[in-house]
Amino acid sequence: MKILETRSLSKFFDGLKALNRVNIEVDRQTLTLIIGPNGSGKSTFINTVCGFYKPDEGRVYFEGRDITGLPPNKIYEHGIVRTFQTPQPLKKMTVLENLLVANVHRGEKVLNALRYSTWLKQEEELVERAFKILEFLKIDHLWDRESYKLSGGQLKLVEVGRALMTNPKMIVMDEPVAGVAPALAHEIFERFVELKKKGITFLIVEHRLDIVMGYVDYVYVMANGQVISKGFPEEVLNDPRVVEVYLGGG
Numbered sequence: 039m040k041i042l043e044t045r046s047l048s049k050f051f052d053g054l055k056a057l058n059r060v061n062i063e064v065d066r067q068t069l070t071l072i073i074g075p076n077g078s079g080k081s082t083f084i085n086t087v088c089g090f091y092k093p094d095e096g097r098v099y100f101e102g103r104d105i106t107g108l109p110p111n112k113i114y115e116h117g118i119v120r121t122f123q124t125p126q127p128l129k130k131m132t133v134l135e136n137l138l139v140a141n142v143h144r145g146e147k148v149l150n151a152l153r154y155s156t157w158l159k160q161e162e163e164l165v166e167r168a169f170k171i172l173e174f175l176k177i178d179h180l181w182d183r184e185s186y187k188l189s190g191g192q193l194k195l196v197e198v199g200r201a202l203m204t205n206p207k208m209i210v211m212d213e214p215v216a217g218v219a220p221a222l223a224h225e226i227f228e229r230f231v232e233l234k235k236k237g238i239t240f241l242i243v244e245h246r247l248d249i250v251m252g253y254v255d256y257v258y259v260m261a262n263g264q265v266i267s268k269g270f271p272e273e274v275l276n277d278p279r280v281v282e283v284y285l286g287g288g
């Protein structure tokens with residue numbers, strides 16, 4: 039069974055077909071990449087899947103369950119986490135604090151832990167988990183650094199760390215290595231490969247094909263709100279339709 043499947047998913051903005059009957063399938067424990075020229079509908083697709091936009095047509099299935107039109111928090115409860123750039127207030131917090139607050143949204147029973155001792159134990163476990171994740175991402179040495187002092191790539195790793203704190207089944211990212219130095223960008227994708235082995239699925243939009251193609255299992259190409267090609271990386275890169283939309287600017 040596919041972990042994610044969209045059927046004929048459409049999203050219109052004032053008559054503009056930003057998504058036009060899009061069928062995308064994602065296999066469990068893979069890294070699926072969506073590429074395409076500017077304005078082709080990539081971000082609209084992931085925002086619709088994650089519940090930030092309500093689709094005008096079509097369905098979204100996650101693990102076989104229909105999650106179409108659910109609000110973002112409900113979709114999140116199904117195990118899909120979409121990362122966002124770290125907002126300003128969080129940048130004043132340390133790296134560790136950033137991970138610790140990541141779970142609050144999940145509504146884990148923090149409020150139920152009325153007894154102080156229970157609360158302390160939970161807090162301790164949370165810190166332990168955060169440190170394990172920071173170690174895995176190789177940024178544990180930065181744990182007490184305020185986030186605004188980090189490089190762009192380090193911040194991306196913190197965003198991944200926050201996503202991991204929620205125990206996701208699928209991580210969705212929009213341009214995770216935009217503006218990140220090549221060496222660190224490769225390291226980020228090497229971490230994704232490790233996380234895949236641990237059972238996590240990735241759905242990623244990215245323009246920097248030179249960096250990411252080697253880490254990708256399957257590719258969808260969008261243009262004008264539609265999927266115009268799909269396949270393994272080498273197939274897609276050699277598809278004349280893909281070459282044409284890139285050269286023709288969409």
Ligand SMILES: Nc1ncnc2c1ncn2[C@@H]1O[C@H](COP(=O)(O)OP(=O)(O)OP(=O)(O)O)[C@@H](O)[C@H]1O
Nearest residue numbers: 051054055056074075076077078079080081082083
């Ligand atoms: N909230 C919105 N309201 C109106 N139009 C929108 C909205 N979001 C996106 N669009 C339009 O929908 C189309 C697809 O946009 P989208 O952001 O999904 O493209 P993209 O493939 O992510 O592009 P890029 O590579 O530049 O990020 C564009 O024409 C865009 O202007």
Ligand SMILES: [Mg+2]
Nearest residue numbers: 080081082212
């Ligand atoms: Mg976009």
